[in-house]
Amino acid sequence: EELTIIRKFEHIEHCLKRNVQAHVSNGFEDVHFVHMSLPEIDKDEVDLSVEFLGRKFDYPIFIAGMTGGTKGSQLAGRINKTLAKAAQELNIPMGVGSQRAMIRNPETWESYYVRDVAPDVFLVGNLGAPQFAEAMPNRYGVEEALKAIETIGADALAIHMNPLQESVQPEGDTQYRGVLKALAELKAEFPYPIIAKETGAGVSKEVAVRLESIGIDAIDVGGLGGTSWSAVEYYRAKDEMGKNLALRFWDWGIKTAISVAEVRYSTDLPIIATGGMRDGITMAKALAMGATFAGVALPLLKPAVKGDVEGVIKILRRYIEEIRNAMFLVGARNVEELRKVPLVITGFTREWLEQRIDLPAYLRRR
Ligand code: FNR
Numbered sequence: 001e002e003l004t005i006i007r008k009f010e011h012i013e014h015c016l017k018r019n020v021q022a023h024v025s026n027g028f029e030d031v032h033f034v035h036m037s038l039p040e041i042d043k044d045e046v047d048l049s050v051e052f053l054g055r056k057f058d059y060p061i062f063i064a065g066m067t068g069g070t071k072g073s074q075l076a077g078r079i080n081k082t083l084a085k086a087a088q089e090l091n092i093p094m095g096v097g098s099q100r101a102m103i104r105n106p107e108t109w110e111s112y113y114v115r116d117v118a119p120d121v122f123l124v125g126n127l128g129a130p131q132f133a134e135a136m137p138n139r140y141g142v143e144e145a146l147k148a149i150e151t152i153g154a155d156a157l158a159i160h161m162n163p164l165q166e167s168v169q170p171e172g173d174t175q176y177r178g179v180l181k182a183l184a185e186l187k188a189e190f191p192y193p194i195i196a197k198e199t200g201a202g203v204s205k206e207v208a209v210r211l212e213s214i215g216i217d218a219i220d221v222g223g224l225g226g227t228s229w230s231a232v233e234y235y236r237a238k239d240e241m242g243k244n245l246a247l248r249f250w251d252w253g254i255k256t257a258i259s260v261a262e263v264r265y266s267t268d269l270p271i272i273a274t275g276g277m278r279d280g281i282t283m284a285k286a287l288a289m290g291a292t293f294a295g296v297a298l299p300l301l302k303p304a305v306k307g308d309v310e311g312v313i314k315i316l317r318r319y320i321e322e323i324r325n326a327m328f329l330v331g332a333r334n335v336e337e338l339r340k341v342p343l344v345i346t347g348f349t350r351e352w353l354e355q356r357i358d359l360p361a362y363l364r365r366r
Contacts, residue, residue: 007171007236008069008076008101014235015227015301022200023250026225026276027257030349031285034342039331046327047334048320052093052270052292053156053193053217055122059320060335061283062293063087063094063300064220064274065126065158065197068112069101075305077111082304084114084121086312090320093122093293095158095197099148100128103140106151115153124195125154129161132186134178141182142189149192156193158220159183164201164253165229168246169236184214198222200229200275202254205266205357212267219269220295223256226276227298257289258352264290265362280322287323288330288338290366294319339366 014020050060063083070076080096087094096112114123125148131140149157161179166172187194195218196203196211202223203211211219234246254262256275263271273286274295283294296319303311332338343363345353353359 008067008097010236011232012067012075012301012305014232015298016305018235020227020231020235021298022225022228022231022276024225025255026223026282027255027349028282028285030345030347031257031289032344032346033285033288033326033330034344035329036331039328041328041331041333043324043328045333046324048323048327050292050335052122055155057093057122058091059316060287060293060323061090061092061316061319062220062272062274062295063092064295064297065095065097065124066297066301067097068099069097069105069108070111071108074111078307079301079304080112080114081117082307082309082312083300084118084123085309086316087121088118089309089313090316091120092316093124095124096126096152096154098126098128098160100131102151103127103144103147109151112152122156123152123154125149125152125157126197127157127159128173129159129179129183130166130173130175132159132179132182133173133175134182135175136173139182142186145186145190154192156195156217157190158195158197160197160199161203162199162229164249165199165233168230168242168249169233170238170242180210180214183216187215193217195220195272197272198259200224200227201252202256202259202275203263204254204259205262208263208267208269212269216269218272219263219267220272220274221256221259221263222295223259223273223275224251224253225256226274226278255349257285257349260286260289260291261353261362262356264366265357280319280324281326283319284323284326284338285343287335288341288343288366290339292335
């Protein structure tokens with residue numbers, strides 16, 4: 001149990017102090033808006049609100065889950081409460097980090113608890129897919145999932161899929177057999193929405209179709225091009241073999257832009273586009289490609305660690321103003337209209353998508 005907690009500290013420390021981002025882009029540089037000289041709307045009528053899982057949000061940005069698992073209001077608790085205050089202020093959703101530590105050490109529950117400062121926030125709990133695998137001793141089921149939700153008063157549960165990270169760390173949970181079936185069984189009994197979430201290597205159309213077939217409610221594509229968990233594990237690795245493996249897989253995965261297109265093309269599920277989203281133009285592109293939210297983790301960590309709510313809000317407001325400006329310049333009054341504006345897709349992203357999906361059909365139906 002102590003190990004899980006120490007690991008979380010190491011993750012945060014490396015994320016704060018080192019370059020943990022992919023060396024490759026998330027693909028959105030290949031996606032282009034067509035500037036409109038006569039937008040025929042007023043900039044101040046642009047409406048950024050979106051609907052998701054039966055709720056309405058003021059802005060299409062999702063604060064992706066990062067942490068939890070310390071006692072009381074120490075580091076993790078401070079991070080979550082700071083993010084929650086910002087999310088409450090802006091009426092946007094947020095996730096907490098993996099609640100595995102809380103399932104094992106119930107006394108750490110407070111570090112995930114934000115309802116005292118964010119009574120209305122749409123809050124998403126978080127458990128790991130490998131914990132539901134056949135070979136896992138004391139594998140999770142409905143009981144643990146309910147505990148994750150109900151202890152913190154969450155509205156939905158994210159199940160993170162992270163085979164890449166698990167595979168490059170020495171103590172990784174690399175058993176994944178039976179996870180899909182376990183999630184299908186969970187979904188059948190579970191009264192809350194479930195979001196399947198990658199953590200930096202993206203979701204393919206094949207996986208998306210399976211997730212939709214078992215009734216999963218939404219997908220966070222968690223694509224390549226932002227925080228790289230192989231990078232984090234590279235810094236944590238103790239020996240040469242470990243360092244080599246993590247370095248080799250530093251840039252493994254499906255880029256965020258590509259993953260959004262694959263999932264939108266192959267399913268009707270709401271999409272959260274997370275992974276290297278660092279400005280509002282990129283975010284607007286993700287929305288135009290069919291995502292409901294752009295998700296952000298790493299850029300918010302620094303102010304959140306300091307308890308700097310205004311710092312978190314400032315970053316988010318910058319994104320919001322950039323999204324609004326991009327929407328004005330393509331003549332989109334709202335996110336629904338943004339999905340209908342022309343997009344030009346070039347380069348690597350185009351080459352990939354031409355081999356994987358019917359690109360013109362996707363661009364029509366996004
Ligand atoms: C994460 N992420 C993450 N995801 C998850 O499902 N459970 C978790 O416990 C964590 N923990 C975590 C800690 C830290 C410090 C970071 C930066 C990230 C992954 C996160 O939600 C997101 O999917 C990725 O980080 C990609 O987004 P960015 O960082 O590129 O914006």
